[in-house]
Amino acid sequence: MDTIQKPQIRRRWTSILIALTCMLLAFAPASPSLAKTKKSSKMSNYTKVKSAYVMDAKSGQTLYENNQDKKLPIASLSKMMTLYLTTQEIKQHKLKWTDKVAVGQNLIKMSKSYSLGSFKIKRSKQYTVKQLYQAALIASSNSAAIALGEAVTGGNNAKFISMMNQQAKDWHIDATFVSSSGLDNTDLKHYGLQLPKTSGKAQNMVSAKAISIVAQHLTAAFPQITQWSEKATSKIDNQTLVNANALLKSGTYYRASNHLTGLKTGYTENAGLCLTVTYWRHGRKLIATIIGSNTAFTAMNGLITHVDKTVNATDVTEKPQTFKLDGRQIDAQPATGKATVWYRKNQDPKKIKITNTLTASKLPVKKGQQVTMTRYNSTGLPSQTNQGETATKTVTKPVANQGNAGGRNWFSQFFSGIDKMFSHLF
Template sequence: MKDTGKLKKKSGILKKSIAIVVLFNMMYMTALPVVSVLDSHVITSAAASTTEIVGTAGIKTPELALSSAILIEASTGQVLLSMNPDEALPPASMTKMMTEYIVAEEVKQGRLKWDDVVTVGKNAAESVGSRIFLAEGDKHTVRDLYIAMAVGSANDATVALAERVAGSEQNFVEMMNETAQRMGMKDSYFINATGLDKADMPKAYQPDTDRETVMTARDVATLAGYIVRDHPDYTEFTTLQNYKFRPTDKDPIVNWNWMLEANKNITNFKAYAYEGLNGMKTGHTNAAGYCFAGTAVRDGMTLISVAMGADTEPARFKETRKILDYGFENFKLQQVVAPKAELAELKTVPVTKGKETEVPVVTKDAVSFVVPKNGAEPQITHTAKVTSASELLAPLKQGDKVGTVTYTYKAKGMDQPQEKTVDLITTTNVEEAGWFRMFFRAIGGFFADLFGSIKNLF
């Protein structure tokens, strides 16, 4: 995202010319992408030396020239590294990740289709900064607008999608804030769908508030985690290196994410390309500096990194590399419990009114935790909760849930224990016993109790 609110006319023309020359050399050695570039202001506030970087005990953390940063493992949510992770800061276009999530969720729930046609309104058409120059009344599919938002960070496409989903951008903002609260993003607040400063929004559509959009690095990572888990097809969009928005466009939209693994073959990007990197969102305004939320997968482990407040565009990617290297070089995702595992102390559970009085049980799913590489074998504890026999009535089918097991692992130096709860399930069917069997079982139980009572008299 490029903020143009404070640029003077002459300065803007000069800087635009400079940006065109730079991007001409960088973007595939071709002409400019369709997205406009209107800002080159650099903040100078980022400083690693004054902020503590918290990692795992015994593992050296990198020095980071950022305002805020965090690294988490996606499947467990385990924090591996953090630097000022809970300060609410301007997130710039990383805001669009929430718009992306909500639109994808609308499609997933069937309330929206990728091939639905969206009519562009005045608010979208007047949006500034990064854009694809939509005109009021233009018609484009949800998919095309989504790609323009995810790949080219187009503000006009983002607003058009927000208005299609909720009727107005401010109605959509209510959805954004409600979704943030549901996700546990307690320190985030949105005033628009794009991440633009209020002053840079079309005047007629500015919200009646003196607040600005803010997010913490932890909240950005939380949001990215929801995207990874709930919409794993996000990479269909975020890995696009370029996209031709209109058949008549001379040049395609080019992805702002220099770190895409596929860029290893692009002359001007190969220094930034990162193995396994497949997303997710860049951002930049004067207030935010240069930001980047990255996702990368290696050896079955997905890491989510957030870098906020870098001084330059290249710096946000260089600092992200340090963060991700720290994660992949020092940690691994290790399966500590296999699927269909028996518990030594709980191989069966009692059943009422069944042909059998008990049924074998196993865990339903595997359990994996993030563990330090070259460390001691992780010591795992577990607690089981089983449905009472009086409530566990036959008939039962193989695979029926009869309880849960919670596994816990705490690595030295990690800020919190990792926990995962899996279901306990039956391994066989248990048919309901007939009245004859139940009758003699009751008689047997009666005499067993009787003889037990007599025995206790002597």
């Protein structure tokens, strides 16, 4: 469910006026007195959330963490995994942005619900993949997200959710998905979308760090996504998509100094307010996530300010390295000659060291394959990253059974010698 809706998700609103009023209430300061103070209306205690995490989008280096590995309901932040898998289908030419998608009657009905729908889908109307993608991203349309999943799998909702969980395993992140939209089974069951063999109250359970990694992969696979996610509004089929992210330009909590470019909001009664954003510092894209907040936008402003005050970045030279694997030499090349490393401001940046551990465990190793895991040491921050050096060339296994081949050659030479001896006798 989108962040713009009021917590009473069971109540059927009777007018658009009430819906808009509730939208304002959902993100307004706690009291009128707070609204009078510019500082307090823009900032709040970033620690008063269930979980928070900030990372470098390229290196994966952690800049801030608070219960970052605790699995929690994440509401519509789940849609980022749906958008990633859709993006991959497009990149692999299995889907096109212009492909028409027929939306099922259950999703049309869901789209007309004031509590679950934010983009009204018309009957007998086919929407393009691009339109559904934008509706899911900008307006957080649940129906559009589910329709995308069905477009990827030929109409099989359960298969798509299986793909979501498998992708999480492939990335080695701890996440459990039961829906492609972020809705839980208490809502999905009314539309025939409850995943078989799951409880009536099951919901997507993902940590702040895990969903930030999903955002990292999504923005790497489709960098242009921020051109859509930073839009406050957009039009599709004569409907205005409203982005609930009030940190965007013209939003109530906008700050130009954030250099923010989206990315995704989320809300359900169980999850609370959830928010993942991308923003720029020192020429680097950062990803920040807050889960389970009562004031997601002010908390995010506070979190960004805290990170600005406590960490800095420096460039550290990283050199190629050589490793041995199964008796063969592996030449590893860093992604860049100078790595941008974040460190706490009370640390000496001159003492920062970069180390690489060989992670490739067997041959062959292909050119361009990541073969190491990089760590940034003496930064005052967690040292692990999710980047590493890559092999400069393909290295294959040693020729198998050389000993046996030599034995066969000796055997042939032996009989060849006997043949020559008898040829002299006769």
